[in-house]
Amino acid sequence: MKGFQTNERTSIIEINRKKCKGCDSCKSFCPSAAIQGKYGAIHSINSEQCIFCGQCLINCPFGSISDTVDTVDTVIHQLGNQELTVVATIAPSVRVAIGEEFGLEPGTLATGKLYGALKQAGFKIFDANFAADHTIMEEGSELIAKIRHYLLGEPAEHELGLLPQFTSCCPGWVRYVELYAPQILPNLSSAKSPLMMAGALAKTYGATQIWQVKPENMVVVGIMPCTSKKFEVSRPEFSSAAHYWQQRGSAAHYPDVDTVLTTRDLARLFEKMNIDFNRVEASTDADNPLAQYSGAGTIFGNTGGVMEAALRTAYYVITGQELPLLEYKPVRGLQGLKEADITLKDAKTGQVITLKVAVVHGIKDNLKPVLDQVIAGRSPYHFIEVMNCPGGCVNGGGQPINPMGTSWTGNWKALLPWT
Amino acid sequence: MAHYDYVEKAVTVSRREFLGMVGVAGAILWTGAYAATDLVQDRNKYIKMRAQGIYKDDVKAKVRQSHHNPGLQDMYKQFAGQPLSPLAEELFHTRYIDRTKLG
């Protein structure tokens, strides 16, 4: 297969030949034209072009697309092994969607129950929201360093990428850039995605300071709304923790994050372990520092959330004051491209700068104009958030499938299939 | 050229019947179109509901900015130092690959 590194997963999403009706629904959601097969014929996915976002999967009316990576039984087995410390890293979007698998309304915030159920199953918790806050600190600091260097003319302390800076939390988006727009790789934030930061942190700081276990006896399980995360964990560069310990005399080799369960996978895991999600007692895990998170960390699951969280911190770091209105409405909602200007007065030099930001969700429909501007070198923005899935991670390819909904956020042009 | 000696008698439809049929057909079409429009308009409702759930989590959070997360502040104090420190660069940053160049 072309375009893969050694040992990377090469296939995650597959179409069942027997169930496919050739309706082309998947093609209307595929951001990377990875689906082959003409209208009426049986379709198939070309993994070399696929970014594993799973939008086709959650939008297939006939349920003929599935996620072929199933590690539920492996995780159950690991949970039963007393020598292993199994850490669940729960993404923000999982807590508002897992309830749907157990008959709750979409959007029911079930953090307590989720913690309770995970504890009952034997997981330790490392909330990905903590990692999201962590991402904001790293990615935000990177952005601030670029602003100070490129806009305020200060000398750079680090090797810096280019402006506009793109977010790098979405593994589908990262793979998209690597496959289809490698010329903008320097614009991609060097910060890892929250899950990958969580993995590296869990097996270093977490192993020594929080759980006092050997990192090689840890299993970090990402509980994600995302199928592309299953690809991300297999990327060979994400073994920083093992590398860190190798420099300190250990010989073990392991990935930062061992496996990923989607929200749907987690629901199956609870069912297999006979954990009744509706009856489980809510838990807070208040004394676990890695389960502490801010409101900024949790909104990562929505389109515009990373931007909003970053602005809350960047504004503070540059101006020395808190953002007067925390709920930054211009970046919220399902509009395809959201833009905002924010004026900052640098506390150190007194210079005033206007930060222009853009939020894109739904690569398929909304990315092209923004990306073209950046490639042509005439992008007006400084910071651009991109999430592949329409609506953000809440509508990720690993989320419960809502039979009465679709990810189609565009207009009625869909009515004319020949256009 | 058609040649025939007998033909079917003309069918009579009373005004009342005609209006009735048009009425029923119209009602079916109208409700159908109405229901379809509703379904299509509500198609993203679940995304909005999940998004609202997340914004609710933000509103009720005690701390609402990443730099105020106490656990994170502890972590930087005890472990990574500060964002973009050499250790942070090593553990929390990465590089990307031009996949068009991979064989």
Add this chain to the structure above:
Amino acid sequence: MSHPEQELRVLKHSLRSRLFHWSLILGFLPAAITGFMLWLKPGSEEFLNISMKIHIIGAVIFTIATVVYTLFSFDRVVAFFRLIWTWDDRDIGWMLVGGGYPQKMLLGKDVVVPPMDKLNSGQKIFGICLSIGGLLLIVTGWLLYSFIPLAPKAFIYGADLVHMYFGVFLGLFMFVHIFLGIYNWSEFKSMFGNGTQLLSEVEHHNPLYAARKLEPAVHPEADEPIGAASYKTE
């Protein structure tokens, strides 16, 4: 009348009705055949894609023909619906002997069959199935064609289920209709020819129709059938 008694002819299918029937052959028949292909999916990608294209073109012809016929031959549509929904003891009797067809085809035996109107009870059932099912096929088919990324998945799934089951059922029923149409050769000739049939044959197959609904043609030599295509509102 200048013709001998046994050569008297009846205009059974007006030009408009025949045009409609012919467009069903052009539209519904290919759509049904390609529908089976799309259901069973034999053959290559190219073949299935062409099947889908034919299916859609057939559907366009079928839909337009149905709408046009309903608008411009409203009297025939009304007459048809009145007839297929009128059932009495004779129909039960007819159904019990199967219209005498099984006996005739398998045993070569003629049995007494209750008198029928323009359509026999079997044809009425086909008419009911085709009018309801055809409408559902048109509606669900266009939903599947144009609403796929837009409408909720459960809705599309339901539309597909209805489209498939009714399509398979009506498709198979249509082959029975074609077979019986060919078997009753004079009926076949009337539908594909000038629409007329011998009065004697009509009296044999459709005695109630012959007795109740026929009247002497006013202009027997006219090109266009008259009377049959007009209707009055009172």
